[in-house]
Amino acid sequence: MKVYRIVQHRYIHACPNFPDGHAWRTSRQVVEVVESGPCLTPITLPGPGAVSIDCARRLREEHRCENCRVSIEVVRISLHVIVGGAAQ
Numbered sequence: 062m063k064v065y066r067i068v069q070h071r072y073i074h075a076c077p078n079f080p081d082g083h084a085w086r087t088s089r090q091v092v093e094v095v096e097s098g099p100c101l102t103p104i105t106l107p108g109p110g111a112v113s114i115d116c117a118r119r120l121r122e123e124h125r126c127e128n129c130r131v132s133i134e135v136v137r138i139s140l141h142v143i144v145g146g147a148a149q
């Protein structure tokens with residue numbers, strides 16, 4: 062399984078609709094990618110000059126082989142609190 066470790070950045074501010082504050086924007090930063098091995102169940106395309114492709118290019122996540130699945134781990138949530146009337 063290929064693992065993306067990410068830091069999620071949440072930008073918090075308070076505005077008339079959400080006086081207690083809310084996340085008006087979130088973004089993700091990939092900090093580490095743990096590669097898995099090659100595809101275990103490559104698919105051979107029909108036609109001349111048999112070409113095989115990773116199952117990830119054809120199948121939905123749940124049907125892929127173990128190596129082609131992707132997992133996202135949030136390692137940290139970073140809060141950016143904007144105090145006192147942001148321009149937003």
Ligand SMILES: [Zn+2]
Binds near residue numbers: 074075076078079083
């Ligand atoms: Zn707001």
Ligand SMILES: [Zn+2]
Binds near residue numbers: 102103116117128
């Ligand atoms: Zn695969």
